[in-house]
Amino acid sequence: MSNQAHVIKTRIPDPPPAAEQLLSAVRDAVEALKAKDVVEIDVRGKSSVTDFMVVASGTSTRHVKSIADEVVKHAKLLGFMPLGVEGEREAEWVLVDLADVVVHVMLPRVREFYALERLWTVGDQPPEIHPADDTPAG
Incomplete structure (x- = not known):
């Protein structure tokens, strides 16, 4: 028995938006939906998959899904369709792949368990917390 894969039609404008443009759109989206403890991690030179993780x-779960949906909406405003969106059904951890920027929206308990910030910043300065946030992550 086979399951049908969820197919997303991707569209990348030519030329594609710069990573900083996508990052700005993500900032606007998470701020608009009042996401908590937003952290941006520059993974250039550490990952060949993406330049930034947010x-x-x-x-x-409803808030997590809404934040991810808002990120997708803001990317579409740039003419960019995500390469993939994973985890929407359970909505405990939703990943939005925007190529140069990968966004992880998580419930706090899931975020604490997986500790992505620590994984990607070992030996670095602490991750940068977006100025609109009131409290540091962790």
Whole structure:
């Protein structure tokens, strides 16, 4: 028995938006939906998959999904369709792949368990917390 894969039609404008443009759109999206403890991690030189990771928390599964949906909406405003969106059904951890920027929106308990910030910043300065946030992650 086979399961049908969820197919997302990707669209990358030519030329694609710069990583900083995508990062700005993500900032606007997470800020608009009042995501908690937003952290941006520069992984250039550490990962060949992406340039930046953004990790944010939602207060409930509905909030997590709404934040991820808002990120997708803001990317579309740049003419960019995500390469993939994973985890929407359970909405405890939703990943939005925007190529140069990968966004992780998680419930706090899931975020604490996986500790992505620590994984990607071992030996670095602490991750940068977005100025709109009131409290540091962790």
